[in-house]
Amino acid sequence: THTHTHTNTHIYEKQKQRERKKKYIMQHYLKSKQILPFVLGILFHGLFWTLVDLTNDLQNYGANNTFVEPQQKALSSFSVEEEEHNASTAAADVNEKEETTTTEEIATEETTATAASTRSNDDWCSAFQISTASSTLTASPSSIWKHHLQKILHATRHPSDPKEEFAYHDFTAQLLNYMTPQRLQTSIKTLPFRYWHTVQRVFQTAWDRYQYIQHGVLPHNTTEPPRKLDILIMGGSVTMGVVCTDNPVKKTNLARRACAWSGRLLSFLNDLFGDVVSVHTTTLGGTNTESAIRIWDYALYPSEVSYPD
Incomplete structure (x- = not known):
């Protein structure tokens, strides 16, 4: 009897919990049902008056201004003449600014140094000027x-x-x-914004060597031939030339380790300019940029590799 009474009491409590839960859900639903139209009304009211104000603004703008259809810039192909014109214009602007600069406040030594630097720059730029039958184009x-x-x-x-x-x-x-x-x-990927002096030194080294190879000209105050420009290339398996024994482009007898881009770079530059550069390759399969940075920071080069430019 006791067990039967306990079971009935438990069932009764469960039914009361269900009824309370249903009542709570119904009350919450009724409240939401009352709030939802109110919220939607506010949203539609604000949207309506926003559209009205926008329409009035557009009408006022149209009355006071003339709307011009934007012109889409036509895509143009690679234009050599346009770049040459821009380079010529930039050079003319630089020359005009240099002519307007007063030289009264410049000391005699600074003037001499500036003139020498200008002559050196003119010599260097003359290598890239293109002579035609009528004129010399700006490089x-x-x-x-x-x-x-x-x-x-x-x-x-x-x-x-x-x-x-x-x-x-x-x-x-x-x-x-x-x-x-x-x-x-x-x-x-990266421009040497803070290291233009290094770029200038690299170009000067290559230019001195080029002048010597082409014309037998030695730099001032020197009796030894100018050295080559030392280039160091570091990388992984691609730079090393792995799988160069199977050339995927064309089946020829040219497939060998020299087909790696680092080896081709040496032949390419020296074919263009003469015996100007010396390329050294330090590669190890599986390495990445971080490994190359460590080699560079601590100068972990082989003994036969000179300090690179």
């Missing part, structure tokens, strides 16, 4: 690229590829059609 990446494109094409030839065959001639010509100076500019 720009596009004009240099266009003027020397045929020479650049033949400089890409693999050293083991006979000149008569040039197995990759058509493939390379098509590639150079895409790799314009504009595209090369966008591929630069």
Whole structure:
């Protein structure tokens, strides 16, 4: 009897809990049902008056102003003439500013140093000026690229590829059609904004060597031939030339470790400018940029590798 009474009491309590829960749910639903129309009314009311104000503003703007349809800028192809014109304009602006600069406050020593620097810069820039029958064009990446494109094409030839065959001639010509100076500019990851003096030193070293190779000219106050520009390339398996024994582009006998881009860079630059640069490669498969940074920071180069420029 006691067990039966306890069971009935438990069932009764469960039923009361269900009823209370239903009552609570109904009350909450009724409150929500009353609040929801009120909230929606406020939203629609605000939206309506916002549209009215916007319509009035547009009508007032149309009465006081003439709306001009924006002109879409037409996409233009790669223009060498435009870049040359921009370079010429920039050079003219620089010359005009230099002419208007007063020299009364400049000391005699500074004037002499400036003149010497200007002569040096003029000599360096003259290597990139393009002479035509009528005038000399101001150097720009596009004009240099266009003027020397045929020479650049033949400089890409693999050293083991006979000149008569040039197995990759058509493939390379098509590639150079895409790799314009504009595209090369966008591929630069980091610009040396704070290290332009290093860039100047690199160019000066290469220029002194180039002048000696081409004309036998020695730098001032020196009797020894100028040294080569030392380039150090660090990388992993790709730079090392792994799987170079199987060339995926074309089945020729040119597939060897020298096909890695680091080795091709040496032949390319020296074919263009003469024996100007020396390329050293320090590679190890599986390494990344962090490994190269450690090698650079602590100068962990092989003994036969000179300190790179």
